[in-house]
Amino acid sequence: GENVEQHPSTLSVQEGDSAVIKCTYSDSASNYFPWYKQELGKGPQLIIDIRSNVGEKKDQRIAVTLNKTAKHFSLHITETQPEDSAVYFCAEGSTLGRLYFGRGTQLTVWP
């Protein structure tokens, strides 16, 4: 089965609105939760990550929240811009080293 589920698979927002993408995981040993952005024809790039000893982390317009009890974490993008349009992947990992990715969310920001 999937290690991490990601929703929604597609998301369209108007420029300036907020976008939220959610992921759930099942492994209690997971302690690292990054988010990657993939632009067309390129490899994914890390945009923000959070470890299990923290509930929230923010970097300018991007924030990630983690609920370890419920085993879910979310990406929040505020004041979206057309250049935010891309595919976003959540992932989860543990001290074992391997990192499992969600299926991705295609975000489209309309000007």
Add this chain to the structure above:
Amino acid sequence: GAGVSQSPSNKVTEKGKDVELRCDPISGHTALYWYRQRLGQGLEFLIYFQGNSAPDKSGLPSDRFSAERTGESVSTLTIQRTQQEDSAVYLCASSSYRVTGELFFGEGSRLTVL
């Protein structure tokens, strides 16, 4: 170069042939990952190398897939007797973390099996 380099960038092969994909990680990165990304899909974990430890091969989909890494340098992913369902982009990533941390991805090798 400063980033992860993969070659070839594109490979078209006939069903049944063997292919080798190469990854040059960022110098000094001890961890190296291979992922498969089918069209419009997520990243499917294949294999993970960490320094000189035994690799985690738990994601390899069949015994037609194998990967090698020489120390903390170049890695090759080999697919034997390719099938059409092997068509995908194969992404390599490296990391300086000894546990999970930021992965730096290459641009991938696009494999098309006719």
